[in-house]
Amino acid sequence: MAAPRENVSLLFKLYCLAVMTLVAAAYTIALRYTRTSDRELYFSTTAVCITEVIKLLLSVGILAKETGSPGRFKASLRENVLGSPKELMKLSVPSLVYAVQNNMAFLALSNLDAAVYQVTYQLKIPCTALCTVLMLNRTLSKLQWVSVFMLCGGVILVQWEPAQATKVVVEQNPLLGFGAVAIAVLCSGFAGVYFEKVLKSSDTSLWVRNIQMYLSGIVVTLVGVYLSDGAEINEKGFFFGYTYYVWFVISLTFALGTLLVCVSIYLYGLPRQDTTSIQQGEIASKERVGGT
DSSP: OOOOOTTOOHHHHHHHHHHHHHHHHHHHHHHHHHHHSSSOOOOHHHHHHHHHHHHHHHHHHHHHHHHOSHHHHHHHHIIIIITOHHHHHHHHHHHHHHHHHHHHHHHHHTTSOHHHHHHHHTTHHHHHHHHHHHHHOOOOOHHHHHHHHHHHHHHHHHHHSOOOOOOOSSOOOHHHHHHHHHHHHHHHHHHHHHHHHHHHTSOOOHHHHHHHHHHHHHHHHHHHHHHHHHHHHHHHOTTTTOOHHHHHHHHHHHHHHHHHHHHHHHHHOOOTTTSOOHHHHHHHHHHHHHTO
C-alpha cells in the first residue's frame, strides 16, 4: 500500500469533507422526500437492486481498464468469478447484510425525519469500532474509546427531547423507524469489517472482490424484490412510481460511494487494487478526513 500524501493541505481536506457532507446530506433529504411525497410510492426494494447493478457495472469497467486487454479481462473473470463458486458464497454474506442495511435505510426514512435519521445513523461508527475489535483483534486507544462514547452520548442527548416532526402526508411509525436504524447500524458495522477481513485474507484484486459481492448482491436483492413486492410489481411494473427525484436518489447513492473512494485514493495514495470497496471506502474516508 502506498504511503499517504504528506503535502495535501488542510484546506483541501476540509474541502473534501465539506463535499462529502453535502452529498450525504442531499442523499438523506432527497430519500426522505421521495418516501413522504403525496404521489404513489415506488418500490424501495427495486431501487436497492438498481444501485447494486450500477456498482457492478462500475467495478467491471475499472477491472477491464486495470487488466489492460480483453484477453486478460476475460481470464480474470473466468478464474476469479465463474471458476470460484466458494468465493462467491463467501461474498454473499456481506451482500445479504448490505441488502438488509439499504432496505432498512428506506424504511427508516419513511418513518423518521431526515435530521433524526442522520444523527442516529452515526451510531454505525461505534458499532464498526466494536466489530473491528472483536473480528480483527485490533486495539483502540483511550482517546478513540472516549470519542466513541462521546458520540453515543451526543446521539442520546439529541433524542432526549426530539424536535417536533415535520408534517407529511403519509402515516409514520417512529418506533419502526428507530428499529430500522438500529438494524442498519448493526449491518453497517458487521458487513464493513467482514469485507475488510475477506480482502486481507488473499491477494485477490479489490475489483474482483467487488464483482463477486455485487453479483451476489443482485441475486439477493432480486429475491428480496419478489418476496416483498412481487405481486404488486407483476401488476404495476418494476419501475412503478419512479420519478426524476427517485433517479436522483439512486444517482446520489452511487455518486457518494464513488466520490469517497476517489478521495481515499487521492489523499492517502491507495492503489486501486488495494483500496476498500465502495461501501468500505465510505467509512474509511469519513474517519480519515474527519480526523484531520
